Amino acid sequence: MNPIIHAVLAFLQTWWVELVCGVVIVAVVPLVAGYLVLLERKLMADMQARLGPMRVGPHGLLQPIADALKLLIKEDIIPDHADKMIFWLAPVASMTAALTAMGGIAFGPSFLVARDINVGLLFVVGVSSMGLLGIMLGGWASNSHYSIMGSLRSTAQLVSYETAGGLALISGLLLAGTLKIRAIVDAQEQYGVWFVFLVPVAFFIYLVASIAETNRAPFDLPEAESELVAGYMTEYSGFRWACYFLGEYANMIVVGAVATTLFLGGWLRPFPHVRWMNWLDAVPAVFTAAVGAYCVYRAGKQPVRVQVWFMWGVALTCFAVALILGVPLLVAPLKFMVPGLNGAFWFLLKISAYIYVFMWLRFTLPRYRFDQLMHLGWYILIPLAIVNVLAVGMAMILEMQYGWNRWLAMLPTTMITLAAALYLLYLNDKRAAAASSAAPPPEEPSTGDSYAG
Amino acid sequence: MQDDAAQNQTLLGADELVLNMGPQHPSTHGVLRVKLKLDGERVRGTECVIGYLHRGVEKIAENRTYQQFAPYVDRMDYVAAVSNGLGYCEAVEKLLNVEAPPRAKVIRTIMTELQRIASHLVWLGTHALDIGALTPLFYCFREREEILKIFEKYCGARLTTHAFRIGGLQYEAYDSFEKDVERFCKDFERRIQEYVDLLTGNSIWIGRTRNVGVLSAEDCIALGASGPVLRASGVKWDLRKAQPYAAYDQYKFEIPVGTNGDTYDRYMVRMEEMRQSRLICLQAIENIPAGPILGKVGKVLKPPAGEIYHSIEAPKGILGYYIVSDGTTQPYRVRIRPPSFINLQALDKMARGHLVADVVAIIGTLDIVLGEVDR
Numbered sequence: 001m002n003p004i005i006h007a008v009l010a011f012l013q014t015w016w017v018e019l020v021c022g023v024v025i026v027a028v029v030p031l032v033a034g035y036l037v038l039l040e041r042k043l044m045a046d047m048q049a050r051l052g053p054m055r056v057g058p059h060g061l062l063q064p065i066a067d068a069l070k071l072l073i074k075e076d077i078i079p080d081h082a083d084k085m086i087f088w089l090a091p092v093a094s095m096t097a098a099l100t101a102m103g104g105i106a107f108g109p110s111f112l113v114a115r116d117i118n119v120g121l122l123f124v125v126g127v128s129s130m131g132l133l134g135i136m137l138g139g140w141a142s143n144s145h146y147s148i149m150g151s152l153r154s155t156a157q158l159v160s161y162e163t164a165g166g167l168a169l170i171s172g173l174l175l176a177g178t179l180k181i182r183a184i185v186d187a188q189e190q191y192g193v194w195f196v197f198l199v200p201v202a203f204f205i206y207l208v209a210s211i212a213e214t215n216r217a218p219f220d221l222p223e224a225e226s227e228l229v230a231g232y233m234t235e236y237s238g239f240r241w242a243c244y245f246l247g248e249y250a251n252m253i254v255v256g257a258v259a260t261t262l263f264l265g266g267w268l269r270p271f272p273h274v275r276w277m278n279w280l281d282a283v284p285a286v287f288t289a290a291v292g293a294y295c296v297y298r299a300g301k302q303p304v305r306v307q308v309w310f311m312w313g314v315a316l317t318c319f320a321v322a323l324i325l326g327v328p329l330l331v332a333p334l335k336f337m338v339p340g341l342n343g344a345f346w347f348l349l350k351i352s353a354y355i356y357v358f359m360w361l362r363f364t365l366p367r368y369r370f371d372q373l374m375h376l377g378w379y380i381l382i383p384l385a386i387v388n389v390l391a392v393g394m395a396m397i398l399e400m401q402y403g404w405n406r407w408l409a410m411l412p413t414t415m416i417t418l419a420a421a422l423y424l425l426y427l428n429d430k431r432a433a434a435a436s437s438a439a440p441p442p443e444e445p446s447t448g449d450s451y452a453g
Numbered sequence: 454m455q456d457d458a459a460q461n462q463t464l465l466g467a468d469e470l471v472l473n474m475g476p477q478h479p480s481t482h483g484v485l486r487v488k489l490k491l492d493g494e495r496v497r498g499t500e501c502v503i504g505y506l507h508r509g510v511e512k513i514a515e516n517r518t519y520q521q522f523a524p525y526v527d528r529m530d531y532v533a534a535v536s537n538g539l540g541y542c543e544a545v546e547k548l549l550n551v552e553a554p555p556r557a558k559v560i561r562t563i564m565t566e567l568q569r570i571a572s573h574l575v576w577l578g579t580h581a582l583d584i585g586a587l588t589p590l591f592y593c594f595r596e597r598e599e600i601l602k603i604f605e606k607y608c609g610a611r612l613t614t615h616a617f618r619i620g621g622l623q624y625e626a627y628d629s630f631e632k633d634v635e636r637f638c639k640d641f642e643r644r645i646q647e648y649v650d651l652l653t654g655n656s657i658w659i660g661r662t663r664n665v666g667v668l669s670a671e672d673c674i675a676l677g678a679s680g681p682v683l684r685a686s687g688v689k690w691d692l693r694k695a696q697p698y699a700a701y702d703q704y705k706f707e708i709p710v711g712t713n714g715d716t717y718d719r720y721m722v723r724m725e726e727m728r729q730s731r732l733i734c735l736q737a738i739e740n741i742p743a744g745p746i747l748g749k750v751g752k753v754l755k756p757p758a759g760e761i762y763h764s765i766e767a768p769k770g771i772l773g774y775y776i777v778s779d780g781t782t783q784p785y786r787v788r789i790r791p792p793s794f795i796n797l798q799a800l801d802k803m804a805r806g807h808l809v810a811d812v813v814a815i816i817g818t819l820d821i822v823l824g825e826v827d828r
Binding site: 044047048049050145146153217218220221227228249277362363364365366367368369370371372434 | 470472473478479480494581584585586587588590591592595651652655657658659660661808810811813
C-alpha cells in the first residue's frame with residue numbers, strides 16, 4: 001500500500017476520537033453560541049419590559065440563523081491602511097483559541113470532549129487566554145484610533161485579570177491536588193462538598209475575573225460601544241466580526257465550564273453522598289418532563305398555528321429527553337447510564353446558571369472606567385487572591401499535619417480573606433478620597449479654533 | 454508600504470493623539486463632533502465642532518408671520534417641544550401686550566411640566582446608557598410613552614406638538630385630561646423609585662459620576678450655564694421662581710440644588726426636578742379654572758414696533774427669545790438663547806484631565822440636544 005495512505009490511516013487510528021471531537025466542536029459551538037445570543041436578548045428583553053426578537057420564526061427562534069446568514073453574505077471590508085495579513089488572521093486566532101479550549105473540557109463523567117490531559121485545567125485556561133492575541137492584533141492591524149485604544153485596554157485588562165483569576169484557580173487546585181479535569185471532580189466527590197463552600201472568596205474572585213476575561217459588562221471596556229464605538233472590532237464586519245463574536249461566546253462557555261468543574265462540583269448532583277437525597281437523581285428526568293408539560297399547556301394559548309406546532313415540537317423534544325434521562329433510572333440493565341446522563345444534565349445546568357449571572361450583571365450594572373477597572377484588579381482582587389492562596393495553604397497544613405477538622409480549618413481561611421478584603425476596600429476608599437481632594441489638573445489654554453471645520 | 458509606516462509613526466510616536474469623536478458616534482447625542490486631544494486615555498483638550506444640524510431657524514423666522522413661525526421652534530429642542538412653544542408664545546404675547554386667560558395658563562403649566570419630566574427621562578435613559586447601564590433607558594421610555602400619549606390625545610402630535618397658540622390655546626383640554634395626568638403622576642412616583650434602585654446607590658454609578666466634570670458656581674456663571682447644570686453647582690436660580698411665568702406663582706415646589714457641581718449632583722438635581730414637576734402637575738390638575746382658553750388676539754398679528762426679551766426655564770436651562778418687531782406681520786429679527794448651546798461651552802472645562810470614558814459621561818450630563826445647539 002502507498003506509504004502515505006498508510007501513514008494517514010495510522011494517524012486516524014490513533015487520533016480519530018480527537019478528530020471527531022474537533023469536528024463536533026466546530027459544528028456545534030457556533031450554533032450554541034448563536035442561541036446563547038438569542039437567549040441573552042430574550043432575557044434582556046424580559047428584564048426591560050419588552051419582547052425581544054419576535055419576527056424570524058416563532059418567538060424569534062430562527063433569529064440566530066438569520067443573523068449568521070446575514071453575516072456570511074455581508075460585504076467583506078478591509079480598511080485601506082490595514083495590515084491585511086494580521087487583519088485576516090486576528091479574528092481566526094481569537095476564535096480558534098476559544099474553540100480549542102473547549103477540547104479540554106469534560107461535560108460529564110462520560111462526555112469528555114477530547115481527552116483527559118494531565119494538565120487539563122491549565123491547558124483550558126492557557127489556551128483560552130491565547131484569544132487575547134487575536135484581540136490585540138485585530139486592534140493593531142485595523143489602523144484605527146478606536147481599535148487601537150480598544151486593544152490596548154483589552155491587553156491591560158486581560159493581563160491583570162488573568163492574574164487574579166489564575167490565583168483564584170490555584171486556591172481551588174490546592175484542594176483538588178490535581179489538574180486533571182476528571183480528578184478534580186472526583187476530589188470534590190471525596191470531600192463530599194463542592195469547593196465553592198470551602199473557598200467561597202476564590203470562587204467570587206474567579207467570577208469577577210472571568211467576566212473581565214470574557215470582556216463582558218461591567219468590564220466590557222475593550223468594546224465599550226458608547227465610548228470606543230466597538231473597540232477592537234470597530235473596523236470588522238461580516239464573517240470576521242462573527243468570528244470575534246463566536247470567540248467571545250465560546251469563551252463564556254469555557255469559563256463557565258472551568259468554574260463549574262473546579263468550584264461548583266462539576267457533574268455532581270447536590271449532596272452527592274447523602275443517601276436520603278438520592279431522589280435528586282430523578283430531578284433531571286422530572287424537570288425536563290415538567291418543561292415539556294408546560295409547553296403543552298402553553299401550546300393551547302398560542303395565537304398562530306405555527307407557534308402551536310412549535311410548542312408541541314419543543315414539548316415532544318423535552319419528553320424525549322426526559323425519557324432518555326428517566327428510563328435508565330427504572331430499567332435495571334441500563335442503570336450504568338445514569339451517572340453519565342445525569343452528570344451531563346447537572347453540568348449543563350450549572351454552566352447555564354453561571355452564564356445567567358453574567359447576563360444578569362450585564363443588564364443591571366453600569367460600566368467601569370478604565371482606571372477604576374485597573375484599581376479593582378491590582379489593588380483589590382490580586383492581593384485578595386494572594387491572601388486567599390496563602391490562607392488556603394495554611395488551612396491545608398492545619399488539616400493534614402495537625403489533624404484539624406476540615407471545616408474548622410477552612411473557617412479561618414475565609415475569615416482572614418474577608419478581613420483582608422475589608423482592609424483593601426478601606427484602603428481603596430481612602431485612596432479615592434485622597435485622589436478627589438487633589439488639585440485639579442493645570443489649566444491649559446485652548447489653542448484650537450472652535451469654528452474651524 | 455512606506456505610507457503605512459509613516460502613518461504608524463504618527464499614530465504611535467506622537468505625544469498627542471487626536472481622536473475625532475463624532476459626528477457619527479453612538480454617544481454624542483446626535484451629530485456633535487468633538488476633537489479630543491488625548492495623552493493615552495487622558496483628555497488634554499476638547500474642541501467641539503457643531504453645525505451639522507444647522508437649519509437657520511432664526512433666519513426662517515424673518516420670512517414667516519408670527520403664527521407661522523411657532524411650529525418651527527418645536528424643532529429646536531425636539532425632546533422638549535412644548536417648552537419651546539411656551540417660550541415663543543409668551544414672548545410674542547408680551548410683544549403684543551396681551552395675556553393668556555387663566556385656564557390657558559394652567560393647562561400650559563401642566564403640559565410644560567409633563568414635558569420637563571419627558572425631557573429628563575430621555576436624558577436619564579441616554580446618560581445611563583452612555584455610562585453602560587442598558588436597562589434604565591427602556592424604563593424611562595416606558596414612562597415617556599405615557600406622557601407622549603397624553604400629548605397625542607391633547608393635540609394629535611407626540612414629538613413636535615405645537616400645543617399652544619399665541620394668546621392661549623387652540624384646543625380645550627380633552628375630557629379625561631385631568632384623570633390621565635393624575636394617573637401618570639400616581640404611577641410615576643413608584644416608577645422613579647425603580648431608577649433610584651438601579652442607579653443612585655450603585656457604587657459603579659457613583660464611581661463613574663462623583664467628581665467627574667466638576668463645575669464650580671463661578672465657572673457656571675462665567676460660562677453662562679443655566680438649568681440643572683447651574684443648580685447642581687449650588688446656585689439656586691430657577692426662572693419659575695425668580696421671574697414666574699405661566700401659572701407657576703400659584704404652586705408650591707422646591708428648587709433642588711447640588712453642592713459639588715459634579716455629574717452625580719446633576720443627576721440628583723434632575724431626579725429631584727422630576728419629582729417636583731410631578732407635584733406641580735398634581736397641584737395644577739386639582740383646580741383648573743374655567744373660562745376661555747384664547748385671549749383677545751386678532752387673526753392677523755401686527756405687534757407694535759419694538760423689541761422684547763422673554764425667557765423661560767426649559768428642561769435644559771434658560772431658553773430666551775429676543776424678538777424685534779418693525780410693526781409688520783413678520784418679525785424683523787428673532788434671536789434665540791438656546792440653553793444646550795451655552796451649556797455645551799462648559800465641555801472643555803469639564804472634560805480636561807479626565808479619561809475618554811468621562812467625556813461620554815460629561816456630554817450626557819450636559820443634556821444637550823443638537824437640534825437646539827445648531828438650530
